[in-house]
Amino acid sequence: MRPTKSFWKDLPLPIIGLAPMDGYSDSAFRRVCKFVNPNIITVTEFTSADGIHFSPEKLRRRLSFHPDEQPVMAQIFGKNTETFVTATKFCEDMGFSGIDINMGCPSKRVVRSEHGVALRKKPDLAFELIEAVAKTTSLPVSVKTRLGWSCSDDLIGFAKGAQNAGADMICIHARTYQEPYNVPAQWEPVYALKEALSIPVLGNGGIISYQDGIEKCGPLDGFLIGQASFGNPWIFSPEGKPALFSDQLSVMLNHAKWLIEAKGNEVGTREIRKHLLSYVKGFPNAKNFRSALSRVGSYEEILSILEDICIA
Numbered sequence: 001m002r003p004t005k006s007f008w009k010d011l012p013l014p015i016i017g018l019a020p021m022d023g024y025s026d027s028a029f030r031r032v033c034k035f036v037n038p039n040i041i042t043v044t045e046f047t048s049a050d051g052i053h054f055s056p057e058k059l060r061r062r063l064s065f066h067p068d069e070q071p072v073m074a075q076i077f078g079k080n081t082e083t084f085v086t087a088t089k090f091c092e093d094m095g096f097s098g099i100d101i102n103m104g105c106p107s108k109r110v111v112r113s114e115h116g117v118a119l120r121k122k123p124d125l126a127f128e129l130i131e132a133v134a135k136t137t138s139l140p141v142s143v144k145t146r147l148g149w150s151c152s153d154d155l156i157g158f159a160k161g162a163q164n165a166g167a168d169m170i171c172i173h174a175r176t177y178q179e180p181y182n183v184p185a186q187w188e189p190v191y192a193l194k195e196a197l198s199i200p201v202l203g204n205g206g207i208i209s210y211q212d213g214i215e216k217c218g219p220l221d222g223f224l225i226g227q228a229s230f231g232n233p234w235i236f237s238p239e240g241k242p243a244l245f246s247d248q249l250s251v252m253l254n255h256a257k258w259l260i261e262a263k264g265n266e267v268g269t270r271e272i273r274k275h276l277l278s279y280v281k282g283f284p285n286a287k288n289f290r291s292a293l294s295r296v297g298s299y300e301e302i303l304s305i306l307e308d309i310c311i312a
């Protein structure tokens with residue numbers, strides 16, 4: 001059954017999810033995280049609404065997902081209501097469980113085009129986009145944004161506007177536009193926001209373990225984990241990473257298999273390299289295998305190197 005607008009309110013608390021991350025939270029990694037904890041929610045990498053409007057078939061592959069990932073949300077970005085409407089319908093037809101609107105991306109290219117976090121400077125346009133998406137679909141619509149441009153002064157006003165425009169959930173990356181990804185996140189303004197809204201509020205930023213997520217979540221409805229999941233999908237399990245490398249192997253091999261399945265051998269083996277290097281980071285014998293891992297060209301090669309690490 002298709003999720004409805006009450007989806008976010010009906011989920012058991014705390015809601016835990018993999019943050020959308022371009023270059024990381026693709027179908028294979030989302031599957032891996034769900035394999036570790038089947039109760040999490042996942043979000044696609046951000047995808048251009050204009051791109052979907054003008055070249056839908058080009059983006060179908062980027063957005064494709066496996067049924068095991070559900071509930072998976074499609075994240076779109078842009079600034080044009082017409083292309084947002086097309087993109088919403090396209091994602092609905094693909095079977096996504098919800099539409100997430102990116103109003104937080106700080107990349108130069110995105111901000112220069114007045115997309116992503118730039119919409120915080122144009123709140124009326126931001127609300128128009130949310131309303132257009134919410135009216136187009138019966139799926140739940142969420143918004144992911146930051147504390148603000150340089151401070152969180154307008155956070156509550158912006159989030160209330162988003163709620164009034166039809167957002168069913170809002171996720172706050174607890175850093176401003178001007179703060180890089182590695183500075184400590186400020187969660188207090190997100191807790192204050194929770195008091196002011198009736199829709200669920202998720203927090204995100206700087207979570208380093210499952211327990212840390214539970215603690216930071218505090219009064220919020222849930223949290224998303226980003227960078228700390230690199231090479232560590234076990235972060236989504238209360239038990240954390242298995243102590244033995246041999247017990248981590250099945251997850252790594254699934255990751256490689258699913259990535260190659262989704263993107264083909266050439267792209268899949270190229271893209272798995274950075275994940276493999278993250279997986280073995282800190283492992284005592286890893287340094288002897290790093291250069292081999294950074295050149296893998298087939299699933300069999302990956303299997304053989306990882307098995308060698310196990311017995312080394």
Ligand SMILES: Cc1cc2nc3c(=O)[nH]c(=O)nc-3n(C[C@H](O)[C@H](O)[C@H](O)COP(=O)(O)O)c2cc1C
Pocket residue numbers: 019020021022023024044045046075102104105144173181204205206207224225226227228
């Ligand atoms: C490599 C990378 C790519 C990202 N891509 C996206 C994206 O496509 N959409 C989005 O909303 N946020 C994106 N983010 C932001 C993350 O979703 C998250 O808000 C941020 O990393 C903070 O969480 P963390 O401190 O747990 O990593 C990205 C972050 C990183 C590091």
